Amino acid sequence: MFEFCADPSVLTGGKWLSCYLTTGKHFLFYQSFLVVLLLLAITAPTALAFGFGGAVLARSRIRPVSWIGKVYISAVRGVPDIAFFLFFVIALDQGIEFLRHQVVCPDWTDPIRQGNDFIVCDAAKTPQNASPQIFHDIYGFALAILTYAIVFGAFAANVLFGAMRAVPKTQLETAWAYGMTGRQTFWRILVPQMWVYALPGLSNLWMVLIKATPLLFLLGIEDIVYWARELGGTKQAKFSDYPHGDWRIWYFLFLLVFYLAFTKFSEVFLDRVMKRLTHGQATLGGAS
Amino acid sequence: MSCWETITDYGLRSIGIGERLLPKTDFTLCQQFTLIGSGLIWNIYFGVLALLIGFFIANAMALGKASANPLLRKPAELFILVFRGSPLFIQFFLAYFIFLRMKQAGVLPFLTVAQWGALVVLVLNTAAYSAEIFYGAYKSVPKGEVEAADAYGLSGWAKFSRIIWPTQMRLAWPGYTNEAIFLFHATTLVFFSGFPTWRQQGDALYYAQYFADKTFNPFIPYPILAMYFVLLTLVIIAGFGIVNRYLNRHLAPEARKKLRYRPQIIR
Numbered sequence: 001m002f003e004f005c006a007d008p009s010v011l012t013g014g015k016w017l018s019c020y021l022t023t024g025k026h027f028l029f030y031q032s033f034l035v036v037l038l039l040l041a042i043t044a045p046t047a048l049a050f051g052f053g054g055a056v057l058a059r060s061r062i063r064p065v066s067w068i069g070k071v072y073i074s075a076v077r078g079v080p081d082i083a084f085f086l087f088f089v090i091a092l093d094q095g096i097e098f099l100r101h102q103v104v105c106p107d108w109t110d111p112i113r114q115g116n117d118f119i120v121c122d123a124a125k126t127p128q129n130a131s132p133q134i135f136h137d138i139y140g141f142a143l144a145i146l147t148y149a150i151v152f153g154a155f156a157a158n159v160l161f162g163a164m165r166a167v168p169k170t171q172l173e174t175a176w177a178y179g180m181t182g183r184q185t186f187w188r189i190l191v192p193q194m195w196v197y198a199l200p201g202l203s204n205l206w207m208v209l210i211k212a213t214p215l216l217f218l219l220g221i222e223d224i225v226y227w228a229r230e231l232g233g234t235k236q237a238k239f240s241d242y243p244h245g246d247w248r249i250w251y252f253l254f255l256l257v258f259y260l261a262f263t264k265f266s267e268v269f270l271d272r273v274m275k276r277l278t279h280g281q282a283t284l285g286g287a288s
Numbered sequence: 289m290s291c292w293e294t295i296t297d298y299g300l301r302s303i304g305i306g307e308r309l310l311p312k313t314d315f316t317l318c319q320q321f322t323l324i325g326s327g328l329i330w331n332i333y334f335g336v337l338a339l340l341i342g343f344f345i346a347n348a349m350a351l352g353k354a355s356a357n358p359l360l361r362k363p364a365e366l367f368i369l370v371f372r373g374s375p376l377f378i379q380f381f382l383a384y385f386i387f388l389r390m391k392q393a394g395v396l397p398f399l400t401v402a403q404w405g406a407l408v409v410l411v412l413n414t415a416a417y418s419a420e421i422f423y424g425a426y427k428s429v430p431k432g433e434v435e436a437a438d439a440y441g442l443s444g445w446a447k448f449s450r451i452i453w454p455t456q457m458r459l460a461w462p463g464y465t466n467e468a469i470f471l472f473h474a475t476t477l478v479f480f481s482g483f484p485t486w487r488q489q490g491d492a493l494y495y496a497q498y499f500a501d502k503t504f505n506p507f508i509p510y511p512i513l514a515m516y517f518v519l520l521t522l523v524i525i526a527g528f529g530i531v532n533r534y535l536n537r538h539l540a541p542e543a544r545k546k547l548r549y550r551p552q553i554i555r
Contacts, residue, residue, distance in 0.1 A: 078521050080513075094506075211376075214378055228381075256378050256382055259378060260369070260374050
């Protein structure tokens with residue numbers, strides 16, 4: 001990075017540190033923070049969409065449809081989320097390969113599950129074995145996002161389902177009295193009003209989502225936890241230009257502070273949004 | 289091998305009793321049920337002990353946070369902020385590396401073992417989350433009850449232990465039930481963060497993942513795990529429901545707070 005970093009062994013103090021913190025691997029570490037932010041940026045709206053869909057299904061007047069929604073909401077809640085993460089990453093991967101297998105190789109006769117193996121034809125391998133590493137990374141990341149969206153979608157569905165029920169009945173009855181159709185009532189009356197009831201639950205969910213991002217590590221992504229372990233571990237002078245002892249404590253302390261700052265910042269921001277949204281509402285929050 | 293033999297071999301495998309080697313090939317359903325159930329012993333161990341110890345710390349912290357004295361309030365606020373504001377996963381890693389450093393210095397070397405070290409982290413973590421619940425309940429104790437206590441001449445410890453604390457617990461109980469459920473779910477993280485497993489003695493999720501890895505089929509071990517956890521959740525709800533009824537026994541039936549299952553998911 002800097003000119004004086006050419007021979008790290010003669011450096012000391014601040015200069016050594018500034019060279020150490022700008023090595024190529026450290027840039028990968030900093031990049032992984034962007035990966036976390038990217039995950040949040042993509043997952044939050046996707047999970048919200050899943051949640052909206054789940055809530056609409058659960059509200060349906062057709063019994064079997066509402067069961068689907070309710071099972072989706074409650075199944076994810078009774079079981080540890082980590083189990084879902086570990087499950088979906090493999091299950092989604094196998095599901096995708098299975099579907100492609102059906103389409104690409106219709107004349108394949110061998111069973112797909114042979115003992116302890118899961119075998120699909122080469123053309124159905126996702127991503128293709130020969131494709132460059134970047135596609136494997138993107139595929140892995142996409143699976144992780146989908147997993148997060150499914151799990152957090154269920155929680156969002158729960159929040160939105162509650163919020164839709166919290167909208168005063170009289171509002172909906174007024175809409176009916178004005179001759180609005182079901183669809184119009186839903187989109188023009190119910191949906192705009194439900195957000196203020198959903199916001200406390202959704203902000204809680206956002207905090208939880210932030211705190212769930214280090215679990216990316218368990219899904220096999222090279223995330224901040226991976227790099228903190230990698231960079232913090234003891235480095236011998238033989239293998240590294242910057243030998244040091246076991247610094248994992250400091251790296252993980254840094255991660256802890258990062259998450260504390262992130263959740264604190266979110267809390268302050270969401271409180272402001274809540275104040276603005278409840279402004280003028282006939283609730284306790286809006287009265288002041 | 290009959291299923292009964294499998295149960296006697298592997299039923300207590302997670303605490304080191306029975307067959308030393310885990311099954312390697314030809315996995316049967318019975319083996320999966322037995323080993324995952326055996327791992328559940330650790331989840332229950334961590335959950336029960338962390339709840340019991342954390343309950344007392346949480347009460348102290350809640351009082352600290354409600355205290356007018358900044359010397360008590362500030363540390364309690366910081367404790368709650370740190371443990372609630374950061375992921376449990378990171379807390380496990382950080383704690384493990386701190387314990388490792390302590391072991392090298394000869395201080396409390398047993399903390400690098402999951403059953404002690406992870407328990408410490410879980411205790412502190414649940415204490416922080418519960419303290420926030422108890423603090424919220426403390427703030428919602430009706431003024432009238434406190435004034436009535438004053439009118440009867442109760443003060444200090446008698447006022448707190450007979451009037452404030454019982455009401456505080458009654459108000460906090462539904463939230464605390466969710467926290468308990470959630471804590472049991474969080475115990476599955478222990479063996480996936482820093483803490484090493486010793487002789488493959490892991491928790492339910494550890495064995496579920498073992499089977500999923502070996503058979504490359506996630507559709508059997510994870511649903512078994514899910515079933516165990518749903519059962520565990522039902523037991524917790526029933527147990528806390530008994531306490532809830534006890535706490536609400538003086539109220540008219542319609543005024544009683546129902547336990548509602550609203551978990552907060554991951555920490």
